[in-house]
Amino acid sequence: MKRALLFNSLVFALTAAVVFASSQRDTFRVCPFNIHGLWRSDASTEMTGMFFSFSAEGHVTLMGYTPGVLPQDFEVITSVNYKLDQPAAPKQIEFTTPRGNDVFPTGFTSWKIVRYDDDTFTTLDPVSGQQTHWVREQTHRYFLTFAARSGPHSQGGPAFAMWTVMDGRQTKTEALGIQIKKDEAGTNVSTFGPIPAEIYDRIIEESEDDKKTSNHAESVLVRFELTEAEFDTTHETYRIWENYVTSHKLPYSDPYMNVTEFVARAVEGLNQCGDKIKMNRPTRSERDEIVAKLTPPRQPLEYMRIMRKKNEERHVTNSMYPWVWRPLIQQPEH
Secondary structure (H helix, E strand, O other): OOHHHHHHHHHHHHHHHHHEEEEEEEEHHOOOOOOOEEEHHHHHHOOOEEEEEEEOOOOOEEEEEOOOOOOOHHEEEEEEEEEEOOOOOOEEEEEEEEEOOEEEOOEEEEEEEEOOOOOOOEEOOOOOOOOOEEEEEOOOOOOOOOEEEEOOOOOOEEEEEEEEOOOOOOOOEEEEEEEEEEEOOOOOOEEEEEEHHHHHHHHHHOOOOOOOOOOOOEEEEEEEEEEEEHHHHHHHHHHHHHHHHHOOOOOOOOOHHHHHHHHHHHHOOOOOOOOOOOOOOHHHHHHHHHHHHHHHHHHHHHHHHHHHHOOOOOOOOOOOOOOOOOOOOOOOOO
């Protein structure tokens, strides 16, 4: 009997340990590796001062620094092919070079990838034993913005989530949520779909982003700067819901129930794999309380108000936001 009890206790302990370890892995998942972009390696800097632009199509372009121009306009020196054995979690990178250059000899070159994160990776040449450290250059900035404005009386107002990418040349913005339109009878109607620039620009300009919002706030703005990996993770929510709109398959008939669910899903896309901003989401109980106490038109604004209050230090105010931005790439020393 005692042996049986001991055995059961051990099984229980091992099971609990496995579950705990699994939950820890889920909590601290590493983001999929993304090599696309502009990189500088310590080895090439010492020899040539080159930058390396890795494309999604399997080409790496070796580029020379050009003062006063954007990285996409750097001098192109040559291009070689590359391949990762496992793009999301690589252990090896291979280069194929038709004609040799100062960095890669003619033919096939294979290096091990011994470690990586969002902005760095380290390769090992198994032949020479040399390790090379690679650092990503910031050529883009990424932002996720949530904004809502209350309507008169019990009516709702605009509410949306917005994804922004800057590259120094142009700013790309995609916003999805609720706007107020007039129907054929001249009545205001709330519609879920893409948000035009004139609407989100006006709401952002009018927002009191330098002040703490209160329970009686008429507008709320909360904005986060993301890494590229964080941006890609949460932007998947935008793509899914954009497809709901175009295919007329939104989950709810009420547009405000849709926007509240949409915003919550976008928020859940963060903190999934070691994100840097460590955003504090409204808890499930807080969300349930919002749904229980408020009508759907009032729910998005209250949800964003709680999110702003929980993340005041992480919020990028209008005064801190880089309305005009250019990447600052310094010439490598060699």
